[in-house]
Amino acid sequence: MSFLKVSKTKIVNEAGEEVVLRGAGLGGWMTMENFITGFPACEFQAREALAEVLGTDKAEFFFNQFLEHFFADADAAFFKSLGLNCIRIAVNYRHFEDDLNPRVLKPNAFKHLDRAIATCAAHSIYTIIDMHTAPGGQSGGWHADAGTHLGKFWVHKDFQDRFVWLWTQIALRYKDNPWVAGYNVLNEPADPHPACKGLIGVYDRVIRAIREEAGDVRHVVFLDGNTFATDFTKFPERCLERWGENTAFAIHDYAVYGFPAAPGVYERSEEQMKRMKGAYERKRRWMDERGLCVWNGEWGPVYARREYDGEETERINERRYWVLEDQLEIYRKDRLSWSIWLYKDIGFQGMVYVSKSTPYMELFKDFLARKHRLSVDAWGKDDAQVKHIYQPIIDLIRSAVADDAHLKLYPPLWSVEERVTRVSRTILVAEFLVREWAEMFRGFDEERLEELARSLRFENCEKREGLNKALRENAGLV
Numbered sequence: 001m002s003f004l005k006v007s008k009t010k011i012v013n014e015a016g017e018e019v020v021l022r023g024a025g026l027g028g029w030m031t032m033e034n035f036i037t038g039f040p041a042c043e044f045q046a047r048e049a050l051a052e053v054l055g056t057d058k059a060e061f062f063f064n065q066f067l068e069h070f071f072a073d074a075d076a077a078f079f080k081s082l083g084l085n086c087i088r089i090a091v092n093y094r095h096f097e098d099d100l101n102p103r104v105l106k107p108n109a110f111k112h113l114d115r116a117i118a119t120c121a122a123h124s125i126y127t128i129i130d131m132h133t134a135p136g137g138q139s140g141g142w143h144a145d146a147g148t149h150l151g152k153f154w155v156h157k158d159f160q161d162r163f164v165w166l167w168t169q170i171a172l173r174y175k176d177n178p179w180v181a182g183y184n185v186l187n188e189p190a191d192p193h194p195a196c197k198g199l200i201g202v203y204d205r206v207i208r209a210i211r212e213e214a215g216d217v218r219h220v221v222f223l224d225g226n227t228f229a230t231d232f233t234k235f236p237e238r239c240l241e242r243w244g245e246n247t248a249f250a251i252h253d254y255a256v257y258g259f260p261a262a263p264g265v266y267e268r269s270e271e272q273m274k275r276m277k278g279a280y281e282r283k284r285r286w287m288d289e290r291g292l293c294v295w296n297g298e299w300g301p302v303y304a305r306r307e308y309d310g311e312e313t314e315r316i317n318e319r320r321y322w323v324l325e326d327q328l329e330i331y332r333k334d335r336l337s338w339s340i341w342l343y344k345d346i347g348f349q350g351m352v353y354v355s356k357s358t359p360y361m362e363l364f365k366d367f368l369a370r371k372h373r374l375s376v377d378a379w380g381k382d383d384a385q386v387k388h389i390y391q392p393i394i395d396l397i398r399s400a401v402a403d404d405a406h407l408k409l410y411p412p413l414w415s416v417e418e419r420v421t422r423v424s425r426t427i428l429v430a431e432f433l434v435r436e437w438a439e440m441f442r443g444f445d446e447e448r449l450e451e452l453a454r455s456l457r458f459e460n461c462e463k464r465e466g467l468n469k470a471l472r473e474n475a476g477l478v
């Protein structure tokens, strides 16, 4: 088995042979997310609410069993059967370190991560450890698990110190493991500083800690661009001299046509395909101009669901598969390494999804329908039923702010409308629903909790055949 490394624009093995990484993100597991498994708001809120309802021990039991079942040997075997070779594992810093006991590794901090890496290795699958959340939140997205729309990671040095400390611990643990392809040190940073000073400084420190303090020089370091892995333009010109040769740069290439808010129906028109390719090329341009290695750490459409989209479901999904296939074709031509989002969920984006007939899905059926109607998850939102309620707030802000320039806050892709969505629905309304979600577990004993957690096992999942077929066929072509 061979460590991977970066050689100019390519990832290669120790023999110098090119290895194109093709895989998926194991999201919703060691970083739980609302749309992936169905709770509202952020992971830390769901965990706290469940501990209030069940008591700490039983809540811990449930979450531990959830982690056991969500990713196991059968998942890795299936993944491998598609010809895929790399899983990006999204981890939440809270598994390793408690906010009230900083810089102390939790007991069993590495239990599930060790197991997942070993399970993947047993099937000859590489893993990339992706720090999906940082103390204080590296963005205002729910997936940063901070419960706020402002990423406080950038303004508290201590959050950054803890983050650097944590990466030292992780690198010390895995530095001799060749099945770990590398470290994706920070998912989707959103540093508001105009010159990206915070992020560059954090990358300087974390790379030094991995390379010098932990002595890990062999693993690839994957660096996301700023603003949700889309912008590299403020990165230092001589970045490899600064960060080392063994560095790859991660874009996230979500195509607008893969989402409900697409600007029109995707017809594969020349213009649409040009737009999609253009957006991808723009994201990677800075690296291409400098001959650097690019990895696409997240991409992929979401899919329509019969329970919400009715008769339209098949028609919509046919087009989402076109988007998927057209993106794959662009990447294939570039011999791009990629990691599609997402391996497993409850039926919106995953390659496999929990079957509706499981106890888990039956328990949450009505709650999920309400969550959808209220549009409390931001990802792929469909706000048709509530948009009118929030419109007056949007209008108020627009009319109250005299200078249009003041309506343009960071990040730029959060328009006034998007900001209102994030703050009022995904943070505020969601906060009120968390307790209700947790109350659904009231009175459950360990047997019932185990039954719920087991629902997430591979054996209890359906496969999104169209997606898996496209991935399998593409894997064979590279």
Ligand SMILES: O[C@@H]1[C@@H](O)[C@H](O[C@@H]2CO[C@@H](O[C@@H]3CO[C@@H](O)[C@H](O)[C@H]3O)[C@H](O)[C@H]2O)OC[C@H]1O
Pocket (backbone or CB within 6 Å): 027, 033, 141, 143, 187, 188, 228, 230, 252, 254, 255, 256, 279, 298, 379, 413
């Ligand atoms: O955990 C993941 C999370 O990493 C992911 O974050 C979103 C990624 O997309 C971002 O918007 C895109 C920015 O680039 C433009 O070109 C695209 O059109 C946009 O879609 C978004 O702001 C992030 O929150 O989301 C899914 C989570 O499960």
